[in-house]
Amino acid sequence: MSHVSVSGLTRRFNGRPPAVAVADLDLDIEDGEFLVLLGPSGCGKTTTLRCLAGLETPDSGTIRLGDSIVFDQAKRLNLPPNKRFIGMVFQSYALWPHMTVRKNIGYPLKARKMREALASGQVEETAKLVDCQDLLDRYPAQLSGGQQQRVALARGLVARPDLVLFDEPLSNLDARLRDQVRAELHELHQRKPFTAVFVTHDQSEALALGTRMAIMRSGRIEQLGSPQEVFEDPASEYVAAFIGMSNRVAAHFADGAWKFGTADVLGAMLRPERSTSDVTVRVRPDDARLAAEADSLAPHEAGVPAVVADVEFGGKHLDVTVEVEGGHRLNVRADIGRSGDFLQVLARGDRVVFAFDTNAARYFDASEGLSRPTEPATVG
Numbered sequence: 341m342s343h344v345s346v347s348g349l350t351r352r353f354n355g356r357p358p359a360v361a362v363a364d365l366d367l368d369i370e371d372g373e374f375l376v377l378l379g380p381s382g383c384g385k386t387t388t389l390r391c392l393a394g395l396e397t398p399d400s401g402t403i404r405l406g407d408s409i410v411f412d413q414a415k416r417l418n419l420p421p422n423k424r425f426i427g428m429v430f431q432s433y434a435l436w437p438h439m440t441v442r443k444n445i446g447y448p449l450k451a452r453k454m455r456e457a458l459a460s461g462q463v464e465e466t467a468k469l470v471d472c473q474d475l476l477d478r479y480p481a482q483l484s485g486g487q488q489q490r491v492a493l494a495r496g497l498v499a500r501p502d503l504v505l506f507d508e509p510l511s512n513l514d515a516r517l518r519d520q521v522r523a524e525l526h527e528l529h530q531r532k533p534f535t536a537v538f539v540t541h542d543q544s545e546a547l548a549l550g551t552r553m554a555i556m557r558s559g560r561i562e563q564l565g566s567p568q569e570v571f572e573d574p575a576s577e578y579v580a581a582f583i584g585m586s587n588r589v590a591a592h593f594a595d596g597a598w599k600f601g602t603a604d605v606l607g608a609m610l611r612p613e614r615s616t617s618d619v620t621v622r623v624r625p626d627d628a629r630l631a632a633e634a635d636s637l638a639p640h641e642a643g644v645p646a647v648v649a650d651v652e653f654g655g656k657h658l659d660v661t662v663e664v665e666g667g668h669r670l671n672v673r674a675d676i677g678r679s680g681d682f683l684q685v686l687a688r689g690d691r692v693v694f695a696f697d698t699n700a701a702r703y704f705d706a707s708e709g710l711s712r713p714t715e716p717a718t719v720g
């Protein structure tokens with residue numbers, strides 16, 4: 341039996357226009373699993389989290405936490421938030437300003453009258469876990485953003501709840517601190533696994549932290565899998581776009597040849613089974629490269645002529661935007677070290693070939709509404 345089980349969960353809002361924020365959602369989370377809900381703004385992540393917490397009343401469905409049912413619409417059962425054994429960590433930290441760090445961390449134990457845990461040093465132990473043991477007598481205003489978020493994390497974990505919910509907890513931190521707290525959170529979960537649902541719209545956070553990740557779309561889960569599975573095999577073009585395959589090319593096969601828009605495709609694009617085919621190709625900027633000439637394409641590469649529109653220096657790499665025939669723009673993250681001189685003098689207006697690894701690209705059948713991955717059959 342899984343640790344958290346959500347079945348047929350639906351939450352509608354009667355706004356203008358009405359919204360189905362969560363649509364018949366099923367989700368099982370194992371004990372100790374760190375599940376990330378990933379998706380664009382408005383896809384229903386926060387509403388799902390709030391339904392788990394009891395802050396939102398679903399229209400239908402059931403939610404089971406550990407051994408107890410906390411929501412069952414059919415049985416009119418709905419435990420309030422304080423009766424659900426859940427820890428929460430928010431984007432805004434939400435620490436009590438008038439309480440010391442010790443009191444903030446200890447608050448869930450006090451609220452639940454867990455006197456034994458308070459007396460046995462569980463606050464200090466949890467503070468140590470997140471490296472806050474030296475901050476216990478300070479007030480939140482005397483802490484940096486990263487320290488405040490660590491205290492909020494300790495407060496979420498201190499009672500050892502059935503489930504810890506995270507609502508974009510890293511998004512208020514600056515980039516360097518975000519990476520640091522993310523790494524600390526990951527290490528903490530590896531050392532002392534706890535069951536978590538973590539909401540984010542940042543794919544790198546989802547990939548780094550998730551035991552599994554669920555990509556949400558319009559209140560539903562579009563794909564659920566390990567970060568590796570989702571990264572390698574996005575189930576739809578929507579997922580591919582969301583996990584970094586930002587280059588999108590509409591490819592058309594006719595008369596034995598592929599075209600990207602009106603441009604002829606060079607090199608090894610795969611030949612489809614049908615004589616005509618419309619395929620959407622998705623490629624990560626770092627699976628593409630710029631070639632100076634068409635005849636320098638490797639056997640597994642395809643390419644299309646392009647003109648450089650912008651070059652951004654990134655230290656060891658360049659982020660290059662190119663424009664292909666018809667005005668469509670594509671991005672390449674090009675490794676300067678490996679590519680040598682040609683890239684070091686690259687400038688706007690240069691004619692190049694946008695080349696990509698055909699094995700690393702993903703293909704979606706345009707006639708299927710771009711929802712199903714398609715595998716072109718043979719190399720043409």
Ligand SMILES: Nc1ncnc2c1ncn2[C@@H]1O[C@H](COP(=O)(O)OP(=O)(O)OP(=O)(O)O)[C@@H](O)[C@H]1O
Nearest residue numbers: 353355359361380381382383384385386387388541
């Ligand atoms: N209280 C509300 N009243 C009306 N509509 C709402 C309410 N809360 C959420 N919605 C709608 O429900 C949908 C899902 O919202 P939700 O906040 O769950 O999305 P999200 O994926 O968490 O987005 P974000 O990343 O922007 O927080 C959206 O269309 C939103 O406008």
